[in-house]
Amino acid sequence: MKAFILQLLLLLCLGLIGATPAMAANLSGDLLKQPATKITVSLGNTANELKFEPNHLELKAGKRYQLHLTNPSQLKHYFTAKDFADDIWTQKVEAGKVEIKGAIHELELKPDGEAEWVFVPLKSGNYSLRCSIPGHTEAGMTGEIVVSN
Ligand SMILES: [Cu+2]
Numbered sequence: 001m002k003a004f005i006l007q008l009l010l011l012l013c014l015g016l017i018g019a020t021p022a023m024a025a026n027l028s029g030d031l032l033k034q035p036a037t038k039i040t041v042s043l044g045n046t047a048n049e050l051k052f053e054p055n056h057l058e059l060k061a062g063k064r065y066q067l068h069l070t071n072p073s074q075l076k077h078y079f080t081a082k083d084f085a086d087d088i089w090t091q092k093v094e095a096g097k098v099e100i101k102g103a104i105h106e107l108e109l110k111p112d113g114e115a116e117w118v119f120v121p122l123k124s125g126n127y128s129l130r131c132s133i134p135g136h137t138e139a140g141m142t143g144e145i146v147v148s149n
Contacts (some may be wrong), residue, residue, distance in 0.1 A: 015102055076110045079129070085106070
């Protein structure tokens with residue numbers, strides 16, 4: 001854990017001084033060697049119900065996750081958890097043949113869309129998740145992400 005925190009501090013410092021991605025990747029080597037825990041969250045379902053399945057996630061700070069997001073419905077949906085996104089280190093988001101590196105705040109998934117979000121939660125906390133399409137949060141398309149130490 002101590003090594004992890006040191007690495008993180010280095011990463012954060014490098015972020016501030018504008019380090020090259022290669023330097024950051026080198027320093028985060030140990031984090032990247034950690035096998036990622038796979039979690040799948042479905043945005044909506046085939047019955048077009050406005051909900052996340054599951055709508056409750058329990059994560060550990062300092063662990064690496066591969067969050068597989070899928071949208072099996074006929075509507076577009078958002079995965080919006082901005083406070084959570086502020087408190088994680090995103091390694092990448094992969095969608096189709098594109099990999100996006102760096103901080104991500106929100107993802108929109110079109111019908112039949114899929115994306116992988118690989119990240120490490122940095123802090124414990126309770127974070128809210130919602131779909132920010134008008135009417136969807138109100139209809140119950142919400143969730144909770146709990147990060148513990
Ligand atoms: Cu939605």
